[in-house]
Amino acid sequence: MEYSTAASFHHSEAQFKTYEDYLDSKVTPMEVFYLKNRELARKLVEHGHKGTVLSREEFEKKAAAQAAETAKSDTSYNRSQLITLASAGKELKDNFLKALAEREEANRSGKVTSVIFIRDHNTLGQEVSGYIDYAHRLKTKDFEPYFSGKKRLMPGRSDLCYYNWKMQVSTSNSSPNFEVIYDNPNGLLFKNKRDKKLLNVDPLSGPGEDSSRTFLQSDLYIHVVIFDHNLRTV
Numbered sequence: 679m680e681y682s683t684a685a686s687f688h689h690s691e692a693q694f695k696t697y698e699d700y701l702d703s704k705v706t707p708m709e710v711f712y713l714k715n716r717e718l719a720r721k722l723v724e725h726g727h728k729g730t731v732l733s734r735e736e737f738e739k740k741a742a743a744q745a746a747e748t749a750k751s752d753t754s755y756n757r758s759q760l761i762t763l764a765s766a767g768k769e770l771k772d773n774f775l776k777a778l779a780e781r782e783e784a785n786r787s788g789k790v791t792s793v794i795f796i797r798d799h800n801t802l803g804q805e806v807s808g809y810i811d812y813a814h815r816l817k818t819k820d821f822e823p824y825f826s827g828k829k830r831l832m833p834g835r836s837d838l839c840y841y842n843w844k845m846q847v848s849t850s851n852s853s854p855n856f857e858v859i860y861d862n863p864n865g866l867l868f869k870n871k872r873d874k875k876l877l878n879v880d881p882l883s884g885p886g887e888d889s890s891r892t893f894l895q896s897d898l899y900i901h902v903v904i905f906d907h908n909l910r911t912v
Contacts, residue, residue: 697734697737697738698720700731700732700737701720701723701724701731702716702720704723704731705719705720705723761783761786761787763779763782763783763786764782764816764820764821764822764824764825765778765779765782765821765825768825768826770825772896772897772898773894773895773896774894774896774898774899774902775824775825775898777892777894777904778794778812778821778824778825778831779825781812781904781906782816782821785812785813785816786813786816786817788813788909789908789909790813790906790907790908790909791811791812791813791855791856791870791872791906791907791909792812792813792904792905792906792907793809793810793811793812793838793856793868793877793879793904793905793907794809794810794812794831794902794903794904794905795807795808795809795810795879795901795902795903795904795905796808796810796831796832796833796899796901796902797899797900797901797902798830798832798898798899798900798901799900800832800842804842804843804844804845805842805843805844805900806832806833806840806841806842806843807833807840807841807843807901808832808833808834808837808838808839808840808841809833809837809838809839809866809868809879810831810833810837810838811837811838811853811854811855811856812904813855814853814854814855815831815837830898835847835849836849836851837851837853838850838851838852838853838856838858838868839858839860839866854871855870855871855872856868856869856870856871856877857869857871859876864878864880864883865878865879865880865883866879866880867879868905870907870909872909873888873909873910875887875888875889875907877889877905877907879903879905881903885905886907888907888908888909888910889905889906889907889908890905890906890908891903891904891905892904892905892906
């Protein structure tokens with residue numbers, strides 16, 4: 679089995695920044711004391727008087743190979759950490775899809791948690807409405823079909839809030855990002871689980887600290903609103 683030059687560069691050797699440091703590791707304080715000259719002690723080690731050691735050329739060659747291997751690994755790791763956006767490369771025309779695309783990276787990275795309110799008719803023609811935790815949906819669903827126009831994003835019974843106007847069915851569920859507070863006398867609230875701040879969805883009230891509300895005109899839905907909650911770095 680063949681091993682790369684970098685792989686054969688032993689950990690104990692790779693820790694040294696220079697060849698001199700490598701040689702010094704094999705010189706004892708007692709030898710320096712008797713020889714009275716550290717450079718002479720290094721020469722004795724380099725010439726093999728204390729066993730087999732790497733030559734300067736071998737050390738530098740293997741050190742360079744190790745550095746290249748490390749850089750390659752770091753690059754591969756960084757690439758793996760890049761966030762893949764479902765909206766990338768899509769030609770979006772509807773305002774709602776454009777707004778989702780603008781917020782996708784921030785929601786995937788955790789800088790923002792957005793709540794989407796949608797009111798429209800489902801596939802049965804029934805009017806439904808609800809609030810969707812966008813960041814959570816991004817983690818649990820493939821959004822490529824939504825951005826490509828193959829599917830429509832709609833609220834469901836597992837979302838933060840859902841209401842079917844024809845069937846008179848309503849559900850509410852907390853998500854990894856928000857706790858639903860539905861018994862508040864001032865109306866529906868969503869409490870962010872990270873910073874504990876409240877998001878107020880009442881159109882007659884402000885959305886709350888570090889939050890904003892965006893009303894959108896969309897050709898795809900009757901009514902769409904996006905609430906953005908910015909998460910400050912602690």
